[in-house]
Amino acid sequence: MDLKLSRLDYFTLQVLVGLYELKNGTCLAVKLDVAQPKVSRALSTIREVFNDEMFVRKQYGFEPNELAIRIYPFAKKVIDGYQQIQLAAQNNCEQKRIVNIATLDYNTNLLHRSVVAVSKKLALNTVVNIIPWSDEIQKQITSGKVDYSITINPVENDKIMSAKIADVKKFYIVARKGHPIFEKTFGYSDLISNSFVLINYARVGLKKRAIEHYVEKHGGTMDIVLKTNSLNNALSFVSSNDCICISATETVLEHVVGRDDLQYQDTSEFWATHVMADLAPAVRQHSQYLQGRVEGDIVFFNELVLAMRDGLVKLQKCLSAINQQDSLSSIEEHH
Template sequence: MKLDQLNYNQLKVLLAVYKHGQGHQAANELGMTASAVSRTLKGLRDIFKDSLFVRRSCGLIPTEKTNQLIPLAKKLVDQYQQIEQHYSVFTPEESGGQFTILAYDEFVYAVQKVVNDCILPEAPNLKFEIRTLSHDCTAEVANGDIDFMVVYEGFEGKNLNWDMFAETGDIYILANHRHPILAKKPNLADISRYPLLELDNYNDLTCPLLVNLCREVGQEMEVAGYTDSVATAMRLLAESNSITLSCNQFTRNFVEMVPQVDYVKLPDELARLVRERRCTERDVGNYILYGDINNSASFNWVKSKLIYGLEREWRLAAER
């Protein structure tokens, strides 16, 4: 083996191909061309005198030697990244790579806007995959398969880091624009008269908050259904007498573009009760989650841009 020829870039390619099982996906993550990844793999095969990956219909399958190398390669890359983080000069315009961001439906547009307006103008070579989150992916965030998640506070998982970009303040009832609930400040007796359409992501609550609050004052509230799609919720609200609860300023802004749906702010005391019932181990608010696998300068730069950008977008949305 020609180990004296082994370098940081080759190790990153090895880990990326192992992670994705596809050369082109590894290339996207690293900001390389697929042919450059192929050339790097050829060099690695020469160094280790092993095919390293076997091509199958399902992708590139690691050999036994690759499986043995991966833990050591991860340790070496982590050391390189620490050196890179502390001693290299980071220039966004020259940085490459791909980041995967999963977000609740309510946050996807804001995330895309931050990427387009705040990140890409400074770092045009970065690539982003932004998708809607509909199930618990905290394990993938912790192990580095997903770079960031944008969620509410009700999350669990080991080896997670998080930063709050906005506290939950005002809370709203959304309904058909002609709905009686919008005519005055709603109380629980009024609210309980109408079916609840729950905007439900991967829900950590066994029962919707409004249903529980109504029960506490001796009222029963029917649950009309659940959806994790804001667009679907707007259609259903427009076509029925259901109501929904939202604490998201981005959702409220979206409602303003839907003529058939409107909102009313919950009275402060009722909003306080909702926040109190929603408390978990963290403050009630909106968070960016990330693992501790990637400590590169580009990762930390993107993270800081996301936190700042989403905080700014939330503030602007709240002021409208």
């Protein structure tokens, strides 16, 4: 006899077990949080599959017949198995929290270390999903597609919470090792006599960099051969020619230090005394912010801000030590 057991889905088995235990269709509908007719349809399916009445209607509900009594233990085990599967799946989701963060590649190392530190502190097993930063980032955050982003001078949005990570105060030039630019102090004349690669930092709207405003204000023209969102692309490009990459923030140097084909120079003093001082306040100040949805996890957000600030301080100390060591090595070479 073909019983067509494939028709006994999870809900139908819930009705079979529930009617046996509660003996009342109305109570079962309340327990399962469904309408009464849905329970009735499931009972009809049970009767069709087994070609048997299964549950006999009485004055105050249902009574299982002999076949229902024999089948109940097996159906109960199946339901228990489903619940174990559901529990295992829920535990897995709880243990592996996926955090979607949009940033440009120069911040990925600091960001990953910070998320790991926060996850450890909050006892979370977190998977970091790095998403390329785009100009539409605020829409992605408010729609829930992205949890957090790192943005330069973000536009205010009442649906998004923002917290400053740090002001951008460090500026560097990066070029191939042995480039003539490193033989002298960097200045305005270098800006109009070399070719440059600029990184489009995470700012909403396609805006000119401060250095471009500075050169234009002084009547000069920069030879910009490449603008890119990718630091890795910029570094690969300048490593094979005489172009110079202008970069900012210490996180950039994590990708430069240790490479045998690249060299860098700290030009922060030139930027502070010439470039920034010569520009309007609206163009002058740049700061990195962490952004997230207002309805998001405020605890994780605040901890991540603190972790990134702390991580940036540690990175600054590390790079300072490396620079001091490089200076000592250079002095020893000249003696």
